Amino acid sequence: MTVTISRVYLLDVANNTIQEAELWDAITEKHLADWEAEWMPELFKATQKLHRANVERRLWPQSRHWDWRRKASVLNGMLGNPGFSIVCGGLTQGMMIVDSSMKRCRIPSQKGRDLVYVEFIENAPWNRRELLFDPPRYRGIGTVLIRAAIELSKAEDFKGRIGLHSLPQANSFYANTCGMVDFGVDANHEGLRYFEMTPEHAEAFIAKGTSP
């Protein structure tokens, strides 16, 4: 398998400086090892902090149950399910798996057309303010990954159409930062809100730039 690595930029929040990072169009053993050895202990500690701060369980990160090694293994070699990862400062800062073959648009003007569906997307725990990492280490990971999904959509001739079900903590990011259409709660998908981006929304998102 050929892996392409592109240069992207993240904001180092503490130093208020722009850091060079790598966007990989794959999830490799190095990224999974980072998830296992670096993310998981931090995620566990963050959940413990939320519990001790009497934060309701429904507000704990739902992704704490995600097993990226299993996901990557099941989808390994599937043409319709590529993975992406971002590395900065020697560590994996975010990962994403998409589905580019099985999902269709719901927006009436695009109904039935193919899109890139973001199946799983996660930021490293130390980049997440909602996990009480304040300040977070890097900003811009979600933006870079959504831009990668849009670029894949364009490469597949889907014209930038993407869709996803959002975890509650990310609703505002997809609605406001990404400018996606909010379809509200999807009763068939664990009560998560469904968001979709048209080709026009994708162009607007790109025009805004991906600077963190």
Place this chain on the structure above:
Amino acid sequence: MTTAKKTMTLNLTDAEMRVLDELCAKKDLNKTAVLRQALKLYQTVETRLDRGDRLFFEDEKTKEKAEVMML
């Protein structure tokens, strides 16, 4: 982020080309994209069947299910 691609020549009958054209118009995709989608879908179905899964179509209104028998 671009991946290197290889070119191939594809021979289709008039009927096959007509279906391809119709799908391109319906899905707002070029011919290459439709064929790549077909390949992804074919791989997904084969992988799931190899895993022991079964393929069904469900009528949205009646909820009646019909299994697609892949022999």
